[in-house]
Amino acid sequence: MKRHPHAWRYLSVAFLLAVLGIAILVQIVRIQNSPEVAGVINQGDYVWKDFFPPRGEIHDRHGSLLAGNKTVYEIGLDLTVNPDMPTVMLALQMSGIDLNEVNYRISLAPVNAQYIILDDFVSTDKAEQLMTLQKAAHSDPTGKNLDAVYFKAHYARSYPENDLASNVLGFVTEDNHGYLGIEEKYDNILAGIPVRMLVPADPRRATEYPTIPPGQTIILTIDRKIQAAIEKILDQALVGTGASSGTIVVMDPLTGEILAMSSTPRLNLNDYQSITTVFPGETPFNRAISQAYEPGSVSKILTMAGALDSGAVQPGTVFFDTGSILVGGFRIVNWDGGAWGYQDMTGCLANSLNVCLAWVSSTQMGSDSFYSYMQRFGLGHATGIDLAQETSGRLKLPGDGDWRPVELGTNAFGQGVSVTSIQMVMAASALANDGQMIYPHVLYAQIQAGKQSNTKTQIVGTPISANTAHTISEMLANALETESSAALVPGYRIAGKTGTAQIPLSGGGYDENDINATFIGWGPVDDPRFIVYVWLEKPQSNKAASVVAAPIFKQVVEKLVVLMDVPPDAVRLQKNGR
Amino acid sequence: MNNVTQIVQKVRQAPWRVQRQWIGLFLLALVLMAMVAGIYLNVTVRATLAGREIQTLRNEITPNQRDNADLETQLAGLTSFEAVQQRAEAMGFQPTSPDDITYVAVPGYVAQSAVDLSTPGATQPAAPVILPEYTESWFDYFMNQQAFSASAGGQP
Numbered sequence: 173m174k175r176h177p178h179a180w181r182y183l184s185v186a187f188l189l190a191v192l193g194i195a196i197l198v199q200i201v202r203i204q205n206s207p208e209v210a211g212v213i214n215q216g217d218y219v220w221k222d223f224f225p226p227r228g229e230i231h232d233r234h235g236s237l238l239a240g241n242k243t244v245y246e247i248g249l250d251l252t253v254n255p256d257m258p259t260v261m262l263a264l265q266m267s268g269i270d271l272n273e274v275n276y277r278i279s280l281a282p283v284n285a286q287y288i289i290l291d292d293f294v295s296t297d298k299a300e301q302l303m304t305l306q307k308a309a310h311s312d313p314t315g316k317n318l319d320a321v322y323f324k325a326h327y328a329r330s331y332p333e334n335d336l337a338s339n340v341l342g343f344v345t346e347d348n349h350g351y352l353g354i355e356e357k358y359d360n361i362l363a364g365i366p367v368r369m370l371v372p373a374d375p376r377r378a379t380e381y382p383t384i385p386p387g388q389t390i391i392l393t394i395d396r397k398i399q400a401a402i403e404k405i406l407d408q409a410l411v412g413t414g415a416s417s418g419t420i421v422v423m424d425p426l427t428g429e430i431l432a433m434s435s436t437p438r439l440n441l442n443d444y445q446s447i448t449t450v451f452p453g454e455t456p457f458n459r460a461i462s463q464a465y466e467p468g469s470v471s472k473i474l475t476m477a478g479a480l481d482s483g484a485v486q487p488g489t490v491f492f493d494t495g496s497i498l499v500g501g502f503r504i505v506n507w508d509g510g511a512w513g514y515q516d517m518t519g520c521l522a523n524s525l526n527v528c529l530a531w532v533s534s535t536q537m538g539s540d541s542f543y544s545y546m547q548r549f550g551l552g553h554a555t556g557i558d559l560a561q562e563t564s565g566r567l568k569l570p571g572d573g574d575w576r577p578v579e580l581g582t583n584a585f586g587q588g589v590s591v592t593s594i595q596m597v598m599a600a601s602a603l604a605n606d607g608q609m610i611y612p613h614v615l616y617a618q619i620q621a622g623k624q625s626n627t628k629t630q631i632v633g634t635p636i637s638a639n640t641a642h643t644i645s646e647m648l649a650n651a652l653e654t655e656s657s658a659a660l661v662p663g664y665r666i667a668g669k670t671g672t673a674q675i676p677l678s679g680g681g682y683d684e685n686d687i688n689a690t691f692i693g694w695g696p697v698d699d700p701r702f703i704v705y706v707w708l709e710k711p712q713s714n715k716a717a718s719v720v721a722a723p724i725f726k727q728v729v730e731k732l733v734v735l736m737d738v739p740p741d742a743v744r745l746q747k748n749g750r
Numbered sequence: 751m752n753n754v755t756q757i758v759q760k761v762r763q764a765p766w767r768v769q770r771q772w773i774g775l776f777l778l779a780l781v782l783m784a785m786v787a788g789i790y791l792n793v794t795v796r797a798t799l800a801g802r803e804i805q806t807l808r809n810e811i812t813p814n815q816r817d818n819a820d821l822e823t824q825l826a827g828l829t830s831f832e833a834v835q836q837r838a839e840a841m842g843f844q845p846t847s848p849d850d851i852t853y854v855a856v857p858g859y860v861a862q863s864a865v866d867l868s869t870p871g872a873t874q875p876a877a878p879v880i881l882p883e884y885t886e887s888w889f890d891y892f893m894n895q896q897a898f899s900a901s902a903g904g905q906p
Binding site: 231325332389391617624662734 | 813816817819820822825827829831835846848851855861862865866867869
């Protein structure tokens with residue numbers, strides 16, 4: 173075959189192209205594996221950064237914003253452009269930025285750093301002031317400049333109501349983690365899914381950040397108006413009674429929705445850093461769920477409910493009170509040390525007779541029946557309320573190492589057993605709700621992709637029959653009326669019970685000076701709309717719950733009936749044609 | 751007749767004619783390649799412009815969302831319980847007690863219920879709207895076009 177006379181030209185061009193292609197490939201591989209490129213990350217040109225989506229909002233049941241987001245700024249310094257440090261520091265000072273914090277951050281920066289975060293979570297006002305100074309510096313004739321200062325806007329948590337419902341809400345720290353309350357319990361759905369990616373440390377090279385879907389918005393069962401009302405009443409109660417702390421819980425007994433919950437102290441959530449000052453030592457953040465105590469006589473409603481339900485007693489069962497009773501070898505006496513003679517079961521509740529209730533539990537019910545009912549009422553177990561840091565209290569049972577026979581008697585009137593406020597509220601919901609005990613919850617609904625899904629009512633159990641629930645409610649309402657309780661609200665029939673409890677000492681025995689004053693009640697009796705639990709710790713003005721706690725309950729109910737549109741019984745029954 | 755055949759034969763086999771055929775084929779290939787490159791460039795430019803526009807809009811969304819969050823929080827602060835209560839008291843309003851209230855039966859009155867924050871018309875998250883021209887291959891594109899033409903032509 174004859175070779176083309178100019179073939180060498182084509183071969184040369186093909187060879188050159190092949191060499192060029194190979195050279196390009198070699199160069200690509202060399203660059204990818206070169207120590208210079210590998211060193212880019214190590215030298216701090218790139219940093220791992222977490223991108224947090226906007227945190228979901230928290231609203232009250234009527235849509236008022238309880239927790240939202242606001243813009244704050246990270247203020248950084250680009251060290252690659254030889255910053256004018258005296259001018260930068262002066263501008264920071266003029267903008268009200270804490271120079272101590274700035275100097276501390278500078279001192280922590282690595283030697284070869286290209287970018288330093290001077291301050292973070294800087295308010296919009298301060299950042300805008302600094303931006304104004306930066307613009308002004310551009311036209312500075314002396315050459316001063318703030319070109320090395322960079323601003324990165326991001327979200328921070330904001331609580332428009334400050335300390336309102338703070339015991340329920342909890343707070344979010346700068347690392348975007350929720351602590352305590354709702355913020356901790358629902359942190360995973362509120363926070364959304366953060367994204368971690370490698371970004372250039374030099375802010376001028378950061379071009380595109382990922383789009384991250386926001387966290388879910390949630391709606392609470394809390395009613396802002398009721399919450400504000402009970403917080404005000406609680407604060408006034410502490411001043412009026414000299415109590416060391418207080419707790420008020422309001423729940424809808426039919427749904428388990430917590431309408432309001434407050435304890436002292438409260439925290440301005442926008443200043444959560446002061447938590448160690450506001451809550452010194454072991455102070456619980458939310459006493460309603462985190463502090464168990466011996467409730468005293470309020471637990472008599474559970475004893476009596478169990479006794480009625482088991483058939484151990486009837487409302488008309490008569491007990492002759494001699495002023496003392498022996499249980500497990502120990503003598504139990506009444507709160508006043510007196511003997512009250514013949515009493516029916518309503519009288520036992522109205523006069524809060526320890527001897528009578530100890531007789532009911534020890535003689536009429538027996539330990540198996542009594543503790544079975546206490547367990548069915550949920551004592552000794554956490555309620556599972558959707559708030560962080562709930563404690564379970566303690567119900568000692570026969571067979572436990574530290575249980576003694578006398579406790580069958582003392583437990584009947586709330587001694588030797590510890591409960592939280594929310595446990596008592598949940599247990600009492602069975603009495604107010606036809607025997608059905610309702611799971612207490614704070615989450616009303618969550619919003620996902622624009623759709624709202626509401627929390628469904630959950631029945632924890634049915635510890636007593638509906639008939640028993642009606643009977644005990646009537647007995648308690650009659651008892652309040654018989655004793656002309658300070659808890660009575662004109663126009664409304666209320667069922668309730670006081671509890672004046674001694675405070676156990678860590679070394680054994682009971683404190684002779686201080687008490688826990690409690691009142692639990694619900695109403696209207698024939699159609700309950702609310703359960704209210706009031707607990708004052710160590711009141712000083714008086715040592716009787718009927719004097720210090722019952723009037724607080726009355727104040728709360730007077731607010732509730734207005735805010736919840738609950739007309740007086742006569743009006744309501746007339747409207748219903750009864 | 752033989753002469754004519756010979757002339758045609760010679761013309762067909764003339765070197766200049768063979769060369770022209772090759773040049774014609776080369777130019778045809780070049781034109782085809784230029785057309786493909788032109789179409790490809792056109793599509794690429796449109797995709798890039800659309801992508802850039804999306805990027806710009808996304809960049810605008812972020813500060814807008816932050817502004818919204820700021821305004822919402824500011825509004826919540828201005829309408830916070832404490833702020834509203836102070837304004838109400840300054841205007842001479844007083845808290846109500848049960849004794850102040852007269853209840854009137856209003857037919858059809860519906861008591862205030864809990865809020866519903868559902869977005870009107872919200873169903874499922876919107877599917878990303880990217881035209882198939884931006885995602886399908888050339889082969890898919892031509893096949894789809896052909897199928898579309900066939901189905902359109904088959905309509906009665």
